[in-house]
Amino acid sequence: AQSVAQPEDQVNVAEGNPLTVKCTYSVSGNPYLFWYVQYPNRGLQFLLKYITGDNLVKGSYGFEAEFNKSQTSFHLKKPSALVSDSALYFCAVRDGTGGYNKLIFGAGTRLAVHP
C-alpha cells in the first residue's frame, strides 16, 4: 500500500536560515509526489510536484524539493526562510491504483520561523 511519512511534527528555524522539511514515501511503481502548505483556517495551497524528470523540483514562493529514489525521500527546502513561511506543510503521494490523483497525505509538519 502507498504511504508517506513526515518524521518531524515541528521544525523550528531562524529567519534567513535554510529550511528543510522531511518526507519519505513508500509506493509500488513510479511515485507522484506533492507538497502543499496550509495556513490557519485556510485550504491547502499547492507548492510543487514531482512526476518525472529532474530530481530537483522548483515550486512556488522560493520552495524546492529534492526527489531521491534510493532513499525514497522528497524533502522540501528553501535557501532562506521567512517568518511568513510559518505554516503547516503536507507531503502527499498519489495512490496509483487509478488514473487520477487520489492523494495520500502525511500527518503534516508545522514549520515555525523565528525572527
Place this chain on the structure above:
Amino acid sequence: NAGVMQNPRHLVRRRGQEARLRCSPMKGHSHVYWYRQLPEEGLKFMVYLQKENIIDESGMPKERFSAEFPKEGPSILRIQQVVRGDSAAYFCASSPPGTSFLYEQYFGPGTRLTVT
C-alpha cells in the same frame, strides 16, 4: 478566476441532524475530490467524482455519507444523522478534465463541521 468555493465555511449541527456541504470547483474543472481532516491529522481521501459520476468512493463511510456532482450546480457531500465523530474539516479539491493524474488539485477553504 475564482478558486474552489465551499460553503458554508462553518456548520454546527446537533447529533442526529443532517449536514450538507457544497463545493463549486474552479471554472473549467470537472473533477472533484473530497477529503476529511480530523484535528491534528493529515487529510484523508473520501471520494472522487466527475460530472454525474462517482468514480471512487473507497474512503467514504458506507453508511450515512453520500456525495454527488450533478450536471449543473455544485458537488454536495451529505452526512445524515451526524455524530460527534463527524466533527472535522471537510475539504473539496478540483482538477481539470482530461488525464487527471497529471494535474495538481486545487483546494477550497474547507467547511468546518462541529457536531454538538
